[in-house]
Amino acid sequence: MDLRLSTAEPTEAERRAVDAAFAAHRSPDDVPGADVRFPDSGHAARGRRHILLPALHAVMDAVGHLTPGALNHLARVLSVPPADVYGVATFYAMFSVTPRAPHVVHVCDDVACAPAGAEAVIAGLTEDLGEEGEGKEACWVRSPCLGLCERAPAAMLQLAGRPDVSVAPAAIGSLRAELDRIATEEPTRVPAADAAFADATVSVPQAGQPQLTLLRRVGVVDPESIDDYRAHGGYEALRRAVALGPERVIREVSDASLTGRGGAAFPTGVKWDGVARAPSRPHYLVCNADESEPGTFKDRVLMEYDPFGLIEAMTIAGYATGCERGYLYVRGEYPLATRRLEHAIATARAHGYLGDDVAGDGFTFDIELRRGAGAYICGEETALLNSIEGHRGEPRNKPPFPSTSGLFGKPTVINNVETLYNVLPVLAVGGEEFAKVGGGRSTGTKLFCVSGAVGTPGVYEVDFGTTLRELLELAGGVRGELRAVLLGGAAGGFVLPDGLELPLTLEGSREIGATLGSGVVLALDTQADLTGTLRRIAAFFRDESCGQCVPCRVGTVRQEEALARLTRGAPKGPELTLLDDLARVMQDASICGLGQTAPAAVLSALKLGLL
Amino acid sequence: MTTVLLGSISRLVTVTVDGRELRVPEGATILDVLREQGVETPTLCWAPNLTPINACRVCMVEVEGSRVLVPSCARKVDDGMVVRTDTEKVRHSRRMVLELLASSVDMDQASEDVQRWMVEYGVEPGRYGPPAPPEDDRAGHRVGHHHAPDGSTAANVAQPVKVDNDLYVRDYARCILCYKCVKACGTDAQFTFAISAAGRGFDAHIATEYDGELPDSACVYCGNCIGVCPTGALKSVREHELREAGDWRPEKETVTTTICSFCGVGCNLELHVQQGSIVNVTSPSDHSVTHGHLCIKGRFGFQHVQNLPEA
Numbered sequence: 040m041d042l043r044l045s046t047a048e049p050t051e052a053e054r055r056a057v058d059a060a061f062a063a064h065r066s067p068d069d070v071p072g073a074d075v076r077f078p079d080s081g082h083a084a085r086g087r088r089h090i091l092l093p094a095l096h097a098v099m100d101a102v103g104h105l106t107p108g109a110l111n112h113l114a115r116v117l118s119v120p121p122a123d124v125y126g127v128a129t130f131y132a133m134f135s136v137t138p139r140a141p142h143v144v145h146v147c148d149d150v151a152c153a154p155a156g157a158e159a160v161i162a163g164l165t166e167d168l169g170e171e172g173e174g175k176e177a178c179w180v181r182s183p184c185l186g187l188c189e190r191a192p193a194a195m196l197q198l199a200g201r202p203d204v205s206v207a208p209a210a211i212g213s214l215r216a217e218l219d220r221i222a223t224e225e226p227t228r229v230p231a232a233d234a235a236f237a238d239a240t241v242s243v244p245q246a247g248q249p250q251l252t253l254l255r256r257v258g259v260v261d262p263e264s265i266d267d268y269r270a271h272g273g274y275e276a277l278r279r280a281v282a283l284g285p286e287r288v289i290r291e292v293s294d295a296s297l298t299g300r301g302g303a304a305f306p307t308g309v310k311w312d313g314v315a316r317a318p319s320r321p322h323y324l325v326c327n328a329d330e331s332e333p334g335t336f337k338d339r340v341l342m343e344y345d346p347f348g349l350i351e352a353m354t355i356a357g358y359a360t361g362c363e364r365g366y367l368y369v370r371g372e373y374p375l376a377t378r379r380l381e382h383a384i385a386t387a388r389a390h391g392y393l394g395d396d397v398a399g400d401g402f403t404f405d406i407e408l409r410r411g412a413g414a415y416i417c418g419e420e421t422a423l424l425n426s427i428e429g430h431r432g433e434p435r436n437k438p439p440f441p442s443t444s445g446l447f448g449k450p451t452v453i454n455n456v457e458t459l460y461n462v463l464p465v466l467a468v469g470g471e472e473f474a475k476v477g478g479g480r481s482t483g484t485k486l487f488c489v490s491g492a493v494g495t496p497g498v499y500e501v502d503f504g505t506t507l508r509e510l511l512e513l514a515g516g517v518r519g520e521l522r523a524v525l526l527g528g529a530a531g532g533f534v535l536p537d538g539l540e541l542p543l544t545l546e547g548s549r550e551i552g553a554t555l556g557s558g559v560v561l562a563l564d565t566q567a568d569l570t571g572t573l574r575r576i577a578a579f580f581r582d583e584s585c586g587q588c589v590p591c592r593v594g595t596v597r598q599e600e601a602l603a604r605l606t607r608g609a610p611k612g613p614e615l616t617l618l619d620d621l622a623r624v625m626q627d628a629s630i631c632g633l634g635q636t637a638p639a640a641v642l643s644a645l646k647l648g649l650l
Numbered sequence: 651m652t653t654v655l656l657g658s659i660s661r662l663v664t665v666t667v668d669g670r671e672l673r674v675p676e677g678a679t680i681l682d683v684l685r686e687q688g689v690e691t692p693t694l695c696w697a698p699n700l701t702p703i704n705a706c707r708v709c710m711v712e713v714e715g716s717r718v719l720v721p722s723c724a725r726k727v728d729d730g731m732v733v734r735t736d737t738e739k740v741r742h743s744r745r746m747v748l749e750l751l752a753s754s755v756d757m758d759q760a761s762e763d764v765q766r767w768m769v770e771y772g773v774e775p776g777r778y779g780p781p782a783p784p785e786d787d788r789a790g791h792r793v794g795h796h797h798a799p800d801g802s803t804a805a806n807v808a809q810p811v812k813v814d815n816d817l818y819v820r821d822y823a824r825c826i827l828c829y830k831c832v833k834a835c836g837t838d839a840q841f842t843f844a845i846s847a848a849g850r851g852f853d854a855h856i857a858t859e860y861d862g863e864l865p866d867s868a869c870v871y872c873g874n875c876i877g878v879c880p881t882g883a884l885k886s887v888r889e890h891e892l893r894e895a896g897d898w899r900p901e902k903e904t905v906t907t908t909i910c911s912f913c914g915v916g917c918n919l920e921l922h923v924q925q926g927s928i929v930n931v932t933s934p935s936d937h938s939v940t941h942g943h944l945c946i947k948g949r950f951g952f953q954h955v956q957n958l959p960e961a
Contacts, residue, residue: 042843042868043844043867043868045859045866107859107860110859110860114859120843120844120846120868121859121867121868122843122844122845122846122848122857122858122859122867122868123843123846124859125846125848125857125858125859125860125861126846126847126848126857129793129848129849129850129857130793130848130849130850131793132792132793132794132795132850134793136860137790172792180792180795181795183794413793413794414794414850431846431847433847436702436704436721436724438725574798578796578798581796581851581852582794582795582796582851583794583851584850584851584852585850585851585854586827586847586849586850586851586852586853586854587705587827587829587847587854588705588706588707589705589706589707589708589747589750589751589826590707590743590746590747590750592827592851592852592854593750593751593753593754593852594746594750595851595852596754596799596805596852597750597753597778597804599798599799600778600779600799600801600804600805601801602801603798603799603800603801604779604800604801604802607800607801609801613777617777617778620742620746621746623739623742623743623746624742624743624746624747624750626718627710627718627719627739627742627743628707628710628718628719628743628746628747629707629718630704630705630707635718
């Protein structure tokens with residue numbers, strides 16, 4: 040590749056950041072400093088592109104925005120065309136290619152945080168810092184759901200030169216105090232703001248209860264200690280897996296009828312078996328921890344309070360499917376989960392649980408953590424693969440499916456965080472025993488993210504088949520008079536108070552035309568601004584569409600406009616026809632699940648007469 | 651020794667298209683089969699000389715067993731595949747894709763086929779409201795943010811034409827984001843990588859690095875992006891000026907085929923002539939040397955032919 044670069048030069052800080060990211064992610068056979076910018080440098084040049092996203096993060100972390108000099112240096116070091124670097128940099132909401140304050144407060148104004156006082160926080164910040172995006176030292180911007188709904192309203196501070204932190208519940212007072220601390224105190228490895236998350240029962244009210252399976256270690260183990268993890272049953276499942284051998288592990292997972300918990304509910308055993316048998320090598324494992332569905336925070340809670348569980352589950356998945364390398368793609372807005380996972384990976388490696396001879400059992404497996412950068416679409420599995428590879432996070436056309444041609448074109452297993460945690464109990468009790476809870480395709484326990492107008496919001500673990508009413512009661516019951524429940528997230532649908540006997544299973548929700556999706560249960564009382572909620576969902580899909588295909592790129596814009604006209608009192612007839620026409624083309628003709636589900640909640644609300 | 655090129659020998663598979671059972675070569679796309687059978691299928695982001703891009707979603711067909719529609723340009727036939735092209739679902743999606751484009755992009759200069767499809771599929775772009783006024787700096791929109799609309803106007807990509815060099819203009823008010831120019835500039839032809847998609851969602855657009863001017867980019871002015879653009883968003887300065895002056899006369903255009911005389915490669919050229927002067931140069935996409943792509947000399951180096959002494 041013969042690159043034409045500009046004359047823009049990086050500053051010393053930018054050069055150091057890029058070079059450090061390059062050194063950290065370079066493959067072993069890539070010679071440091073080797074210039075591969077010539078036409079036939081082939082794999083040597085192309086093989087570096089996956090460093091693009093970590094390197095962009097490194098510059099953002101160091102400087103706070105991306106200058107032409109930094110992008111030019113990146114293009115030179117990675118042998119990626121400058122236009123491509125720019126295309127990738129402008130894809131993510133956490134990156135800025137224009138000068139911006141080094142401290143950015145992302146304020147969630149999404150479905151759970153808006154009714155909890157997000158606008159008051161924004162009003163306070165506007166008074167302190169100025170209009171959105173303005174301000175010299177610090178600025179604020181609106182954000183889609185930050186996955187902290189149980190502590191709404193939420194904010195995330197993206198900070199150049201020091202670790203990012205989450206602040207939730209966020210009030211203007213607590214944000215002022217945090218910004219003040221940033222301005223006056225030196226950064227520490229573990230930021231002081233993390234202390235607010237020390238009490239796990241705020242996120243998991245059931246913490247410590249004996250019947251829990253997936254959440255059993257939350258609030259019980261020290262998330263920073265591998266010894267404590269082992270003392271609480273950690274690495275027993277891996278030992279069992281190695282005793283069984285890869286084929287038996289896959290059979291146990293198949294016998295358990297474990298289905299994917301990311302929303303699509305694909306049988307995990309089938310997925311694993313496909314990759315294990317794929318002749319092409321190497322195989323890759325990818326853990327999808329890019330949890331971004333509005334109202335969803337279960338994966339975040341698992342990763343924050345039981346990070347070693349995910350490392351062990353990934354190791355088992357890698358062992359069973361013949362992967363020597365696993366990529367853990369964690370949402371960019373999850374700073375605490377990222378810290379805990381980075382620490383867990385390093386600790387597991389130091390203790391021989393990752394590396395060339397895992398736990399002395401003779402197989403190789405290691406994990407590389409990658410941070411997303413503010414793009415819901417990267418939770419779509421093929422968009423996630425493109426994102427890791429250093430391309431824009433645009434979904435790929437399927438087929439081929441990732442199990443035959445995934446990451447770097449190789450057979451790839453992609454599993455959601457909650458799905459992987461389920462592998463631990465499957466191995467602990469055996470597949471058949473696991474399948475005795477629930478039934479049909481809905482076996483085992485399920486995590487639900489209960490938020491909104493309930494007594495005690497949080498992540499709840501219940502058996503599949505529990506009714507929606509029972510779940511709401513578990514969460515302290517509905518505050519006020521229930522108007523509707525948003526089930527499954529922005530890509531889900533509404534359930535009315537007369538539908539609370541709904542059994543929470545894949546089959547049960549499908550029967551009423553809903554979906555469990557990512558396990559969102561957002562309760563809206565009669566005080567809630569339903570129209571506002573719907574408009575926020577429509578705006579969300581418009582913002583998060585990658586823009587690749589016409590039905591989604593333009594359809595989400597037209598859907599939001601039609602909704603705006605309806606709420607202004609336009610005649611219903613033509614708008615409903617329009618919304619129905621839009622919904623059909625988005626569902627039938629979009630490339631990926633984002634476009635296909637973008638009209639779901641709006642359609643559901645219209646069908647139930649909620650608008 | 652003489653080598654005889656046989657081409658690859660492929661197995662035949664059986665597919666059913668709109669009720670007709672056909673034997674077709676394995677590895678063909680559904681679109682190949684439809685073209686072979688004379689079933690007209692609208693396409694925008696597909697081109698015979700590019701790998702399928704699969705972004706516009708106008709060539710969708712129904713395939714039995716698939717919940718959603720399938721892009722005929724990219725999907726290869728399987729044995730036993732049952733394809734339907736004449737269903738309500740297919741017609742609706744094609745109509746809506748064309749309608750959504752027409753409501754957000756200036757499609758006036760798209761081909762006659764596109765104009766005809768819009769009529770045949772019953773496209774009504776007006777039902778989304780009057781177009782919002784043009785914007786000077788669409789590229790400056792912050793990613794993942796937009797102002798909440800009130801629905802009184804239809805958002806669109808209207809913006810000024812970019813004229814920053816002597817050879818071609820970029821009129822992104824006409825861009826449907828089919829990615830063809832990006833592919834032609836990149837791995838499908840030129841390997842120059844001067845442009846990429848930038849931004850996200852409705853603000854996604856084709857851009858050089860930092861949305862800069864073409865002369866500051868890696869562009870080598872081969873014009874292969876113009877060659878594949880389906881809507882007139884990219885065109886020669888010559889064509890742009892003639893259109894602006896009201897002197898564009900496509901109905902009077904003649905096309906003369908010749909061979910480029912600049913070097914020994916032997917690229918076929920098609921000289922497009924209006925009112926006695928060359929207005930554009932193209933190459934046929936099925937030509938074995940060019941596959942429709944040219945270099946700066948072949949595409950733009952024709953001025954000397956016309957430097958005749960004043961009569």
